[in-house]
Amino acid sequence: MAWDRNQMAERAAQELEDGMYVNLGIGIPTLVANYVGDKDITLQSENGMLGMGPFPYEGDEDPDLINAGKQTITELARTSYFDSATSFGMIRGGKIAAAILGAMEVAENGDLANWMIPGKLVKGMGGAMDLVAGVGRVIVVMDHTNKHGDSKVLKECTLPLTGKGVVDRIITNLGVLDVADGGLKIVELAEGVSEEELRSSTEATIVG
């Protein structure tokens, strides 16, 4: 037993506090919005919007209203719009409290790789490098291992980096780990996952 995608998203939502401005990445991080409950959270879309609403009803799509994944979305009563330079100004300036993102690899020193695989089609980093360098807290949500069963939680990243020493917390299907001095610290185990199981799936040094 381990957490599924929705349980990982639900666990990640616990990281968010009332009043936070937050940027959610594509994939499992997008699901986090479903679990914020009564907390007053404002979602940023880095193409130039604070206060991102849900997908529109069929027929209500507006080509002038999309999120950073280029999907049609809606606005809320609190929404504001701004240009890309202002948007990344608030990211670079540390005004966004947290970013929750997916990853290909994370290392024990907080290095993050999530934008390119050498030899494969390179699409670009988009806003990922700006986000991880600028926001207050970087939380990675990903599967603990890849489809070959190899650990994605490593001593050192093998892929080109998105950011160096930028990750604060890692939430995987097996549990929650924090980047700490000398390695990763186990914060929590997923339901039905033993510490031994988490350790054996982790290449990175675990310090406690």
Added chain:
Amino acid sequence: MKKVYANAAEALDGLLHDGMLIAAGGFGLCGIPELLLQAIKDAGTKDLTFASNNAGVDDFGIGILLQTKQVKKMISSYVGENAEFMRQYLSGELELEFNPQGTLAERMRAGGCGIPGFYTKTGVGTVIAEGKEHKDFNGETYILEEGIFADLSIVKAWKADDTGNLIFRKTARNFNPPAAMCGKICVAEVEEIVPRGALDPDQIHLPGIYVHRIIQGEHEKRIEQRTTRKREEA
């Protein structure tokens, strides 16, 4: 001061030359200057470098200029969704300079503000930082990025008055203001040109000082990823 032109071809008359650097607004297919891109295609201008967050799709946006091989180089943050782009890039016909999205936006804004370079944390310790000046401020390392000074800016807005004051709509604003600012000349296409005085001066997003030529036209405004939710039954 005559800024209003009849159509995209007339608005670009005398501004295009082979090998030029063009800054274009838009994010994905949202808020792109689709009429001006079509007119550049029709003009046949070659060896273009585009500073633009994305490269459109195969048959829309900058993609139409890739099909005719008018683009030499792209300065972008993300170029997925475009098969012809990938083909030309992998075969070496097209140069590509990846910029982190916020760095690209700030390079444009800086260029428009007379700032030749700025330091940022974005990309430190990654391939983006290779060959760039590093400097420490208060114990943190930053890299030097340069402002973009474009020969021409092409942008899309919602409304303009005849003096070039622009208002954008929702997330179609995106890269348009910084792209408009960084060009020697800026041409804007809008959905509606309104009489002078019809725009509230307090609500102008981009003052007309940055905008030299304006056209009004019909926009397709294509949606790239149509996502919806079901209406709950009453």
